[in-house]
Amino acid sequence: MLTERQELILRRVVETHQSTAQPVGSKTLANDPEIDFGPSTIRNELAVLEEQGLLAHPHTSAGRTPTDAGRRFYVDRLLPHGQRAELNLPIVKSEVDHAMRVTSATLAQATNLLAIVSAPPLEAATVRHVEVLTLQPHVAMVVVITSTGSVAKRLISFDEPIDSGLISWATEYLNERLSGHELGARTVAARLGDSSLGASERGFLEALLPVFDDLRSDSEVMLYVEGAGRLLGGDRLDNLSEINELLSALERRVALLGVLRVALGERDVLVRIGSENELPALQSLALVGAGYGPRAQKLGTVSVIGPLQMDYGAVIATVREAAWQLSRYIEDVDAG
Incomplete structure (x- = not known):
């Protein structure tokens, strides 16, 4: 005491x-x-x-x-608790990829440190809307929009001209069967496995299914990193081994993502200082992170990594504000 x-x-x-x-x-x-x-x-x-x-x-x-x-x-x-900094995040009505990129870039600029934002995971997303369109007589485009704002589209070519009635039917059927449901491969297959469909309908749906694979593969890259140059410049790290370890950690995104996910369980901002970090590359650095998402569930994290002598008060307030704004963004996307 x-x-x-x-x-x-x-x-x-x-x-x-x-x-x-x-x-x-x-x-x-x-x-x-x-x-x-x-x-x-x-x-x-x-x-x-x-x-x-x-x-x-x-x-x-x-x-x-x-x-x-x-x-x-x-x-x-x-330090005073609960303070939020002024931060301008122009992410209203943006697609999720744009919102994540803007947030990480703005956070890096505001703190002059390394900023990392993790996107909402695939398992947290549901299908919001599916649209099937005719681009050319033999080419259709299918577009899938998820509850987290992700968008996937794919062009599919057919040997025969596409029946316009089939296009309209597919849009209505896919929305009826998939809207509000998860994107997992088993869920999609189960929802579309209707034995009463005719051969032409089943064949058309099978041609469209790869768009859901695109969403799942895109979701593997979930970290948006900005400001590495800010952290590495200006003698902010003590030696080359520290720099090398940090760069290696950024390359091994799976390990880094595991560290950042700890913030999902925190009610407020998570702060890990030096030796408190389990990842060796971060034990000479400090990490400040916060989860974001609707009130009932944290879907991703907003984090900053910097030297031990960072301005903790300012960084904590900025991370808290970024997480708050991203939470409101996700709620707006879900409501839309």
Whole structure:
């Protein structure tokens, strides 16, 4: 348990280190307008905070730097809770791919860090609408729109001219059988496995089915990453091995996605600092993430990865706002 004075000193060490990336000494703190006690008192309190594992004392400097535990105390106990930042996400009435790309790019620009957004998974999506159109006498186009805003289309060529009545029938039949149902291969096959259909109808439907395979294959690429150059530039990582590990983690998206999914179970923003991260590539970094989706279910995550001395208050507020706006976007898509 810290005293109010110790909490003040810890907060100012963390925040000064965020802005300077340098160890913070007692003289710097004594000149801080928020601190009204002398250098000797400050040195004593710094020593106490170090003994408690909240500060570290680099050999090359008389100043202190916050440890992972010190930053954790700062995030949990010293930051205001529930704040949201101003963030302009022009994603209303966008397709899901565009919304994810805009969100990741805007978040990277707003935080000047690496931003990662995961799209809603396929298993969370249902068919909203199917449309079958005639493009040419021998060519049809089928379009599938899902509840998460994903759109798939495919052109299908036939040897014989396409009966316009078959086109109209297929649109009506597919919507009747699939609208509101999941996109899984078994579900689609079961819903369309009607033995009463004639040979021409069954053959026409079978030709259209690959569009659902397209949706399933597209859903495997679920991460939208922006801002890697921002994080790698400006000496924000200490050494080449850290950079190499991070780049490898970005390539192994399955492992990274597993880390980000932890945020789906959080009521608010998830913060993982340094050694708290299970993925080795992130143990010299900090991760801030939040889930988004309708109130009853989190469908994806909005996350930022940056150096340990990131501005936690600003990043947490920005991630929280991005998740809130994406949640409203998903609700609007579902309602549409």
